[in-house]
Amino acid sequence: MAESTEVRNLVYLVTGGCGFLGEHVVRMLLQREPRLSELRVFDLHLGPWLEELKTGPVQVTAIQGDVTQAHEVAAAVAGAHVVIHAAGLVDVFGRASPETIHKVNVQGTKNVIEACVQTGTRFLVYTSSMEVVGPNIKGHPFYRGNEDTPYEAVHKHPYPCSKAQAERLVLEANGREVRGGLPLVTCALRPTGIYGEGHQIMRDFYHQGLRLGGRLFRAIPASVEHGRVYVGNVAWMHVLVARELEQRAALVGGQVYFCYDKSPYKSYEDFNMEFLGPCGLRLVETRLLAPYWLLMLLATLNALLQWLLRPLLLYAPLLNPYTLAVANTTFTVSTDKAQRHFGYEPLFSWEDSRTRTIRWVQAMEGSAQ
Ligand SMILES: NC(=O)C1=CN([C@@H]2O[C@H](COP(=O)(O)OP(=O)(O)OC[C@H]3O[C@@H](n4cnc5c(N)ncnc54)[C@H](O)[C@@H]3O)[C@@H](O)[C@H]2O)C=CC1
Numbered sequence: 001m002a003e004s005t006e007v008r009n010l011v012y013l014v015t016g017g018c019g020f021l022g023e024h025v026v027r028m029l030l031q032r033e034p035r036l037s038e039l040r041v042f043d044l045h046l047g048p049w050l051e052e053l054k055t056g057p058v059q060v061t062a063i064q065g066d067v068t069q070a071h072e073v074a075a076a077v078a079g080a081h082v083v084i085h086a087a088g089l090v091d092v093f094g095r096a097s098p099e100t101i102h103k104v105n106v107q108g109t110k111n112v113i114e115a116c117v118q119t120g121t122r123f124l125v126y127t128s129s130m131e132v133v134g135p136n137i138k139g140h141p142f143y144r145g146n147e148d149t150p151y152e153a154v155h156k157h158p159y160p161c162s163k164a165q166a167e168r169l170v171l172e173a174n175g176r177e178v179r180g181g182l183p184l185v186t187c188a189l190r191p192t193g194i195y196g197e198g199h200q201i202m203r204d205f206y207h208q209g210l211r212l213g214g215r216l217f218r219a220i221p222a223s224v225e226h227g228r229v230y231v232g233n234v235a236w237m238h239v240l241v242a243r244e245l246e247q248r249a250a251l252v253g254g255q256v257y258f259c260y261d262k263s264p265y266k267s268y269e270d271f272n273m274e275f276l277g278p279c280g281l282r283l284v285e286t287r288l289l290a291p292y293w294l295l296m297l298l299a300t301l302n303a304l305l306q307w308l309l310r311p312l313l314l315y316a317p318l319l320n321p322y323t324l325a326v327a328n329t330t331f332t333v334s335t336d337k338a339q340r341h342f343g344y345e346p347l348f349s350w351e352d353s354r355t356r357t358i359r360w361v362q363a364m365e366g367s368a369q
């Protein structure tokens with residue numbers, strides 16, 4: 001943890017602080033925010049790793065709570081200077097109902113905003129998503145786009161719908177008067193597909209590859225590019241913008257920023273192979289065996305099975321019509337807005353991000369090597 005002579009007088013709250021991204025935000029705050037005096041980590045499920053953080057100079061307060069419960073959120077927010085709202089239900093596989101997704105992502109965000117207003121917390125950073133923009137249901141490519149690139153954002157799936165609504169609420173709340181009379185300052189960060197230590201889907205692909213004798217089968221053409229961003233850089237962007245919200249309120253307040261770094265543009269599968277390859281997996285070319293119409297048929301079949309089996313069990317494979325459409329549509333960002341507005345530069349180079357992720361995969365039980 002960073003040693004510093006700066007006065008420690010700031011209280012931060014991270015919702016979803018025990019999730020994949022949340023844990024990195026929590027650790028990054030402890031390392032890179034020298035003015036931190038207390039860090040509140042709010043989550044439905046608290047991680048045991050929080051205990052080891054409680055020995056440093058910052059008071060780490062673990063709060064088991066639910067963002068859908070307004071009173072729990074208000075109690076956690078009271079007295080905090082900054083809220084980083086990363087809690088969310090990330091589900092594009094049909095595990096949760098649309099109502100639950102809406103409740104957590106939209107009502108939960110409303111609760112966070114109202115808690116800020118009622119208790120006098122002035123700074124709110126929201127973890128939004130690229131999914132707020134696209135890919136849209138028409139499969140239009142978004143190629144090297146930035147925050148101002150025109151794009152027909154049409155959503156039907158509950159997850160992007162909920163993220164779009166929540167983001168709008170956060171941005172509209174910018175400037176609202178909070179308790180004490182000062183204005184609320186908000187902004188939203190939109191990560192593209194996040195990767196790095198703790199990434200559940202990467203874990204799933206790795207284990208699937210092991211089960212298939214060290215092979216993964218290409219489903220998506222290599223020409224379809226996906227924007228990916230390293231979790232450490234996403235966390236760093238949150239820490240940096242939270243720090244700058246007060247000084248640059250007029251510029252940053254009410255703004256959206258894509259989260260980006262120097263990770264290469266590649267197809268989803270080729271990008272994953274950057275980490276899984278060095279861990280002993282190989283990607284087998286099966287494009288001729290699995291043309292798009294066949295994948296679509298399988299995806300539709302999966303959706304049908306999910307619906308039929310729902311009364312008996314939860315069937316939620318990675319492949320469904322929505323994930324196929326996302327995976328099969330180019331979506332890449334190219335922007336420097338965060339750099340211009342609050343001086344963001346990626347903390348981790350691509351080489352560093354890659355090495356860290358490979359080490360994490362290698363450390364997983366049952367490494368293929
Ligand atoms: N994983 C990705 O590629 C991307 C994620 N995001 C966003 O980043 C945020 C974090 O996502 P991940 O870390 O990937 O997901 P995650 O599922 O690992 O983390 C979300 C955390 O929120 C907590 N949570 C869920 N419901 C809650 C509730 N009702 N009350 C309190 N806590 C609750 C979960 O327990 C979990 O710890 C989400 O808002 C997500 O929409 C945005 C873009 C890409």
Ligand SMILES: CC(C)CCC[C@@H](C)[C@H]1CC[C@H]2[C@@H]3[C@H](O)CC4=CC(=O)CC[C@]4(C)[C@H]3CC[C@]12C
Nearest residue numbers: 090092129131193219268318319323324326327
């Ligand atoms: C076997 C299939 C053909 C391919 C499966 C890959 C998919 C599971 C993933 C491809 C693209 C991913 C999404 C993308 O990274 C954008 C996202 C942003 C978020 O905010 C949440 C996660 C996700 C929707 C991510 C989910 C998995 C993919 C669909």
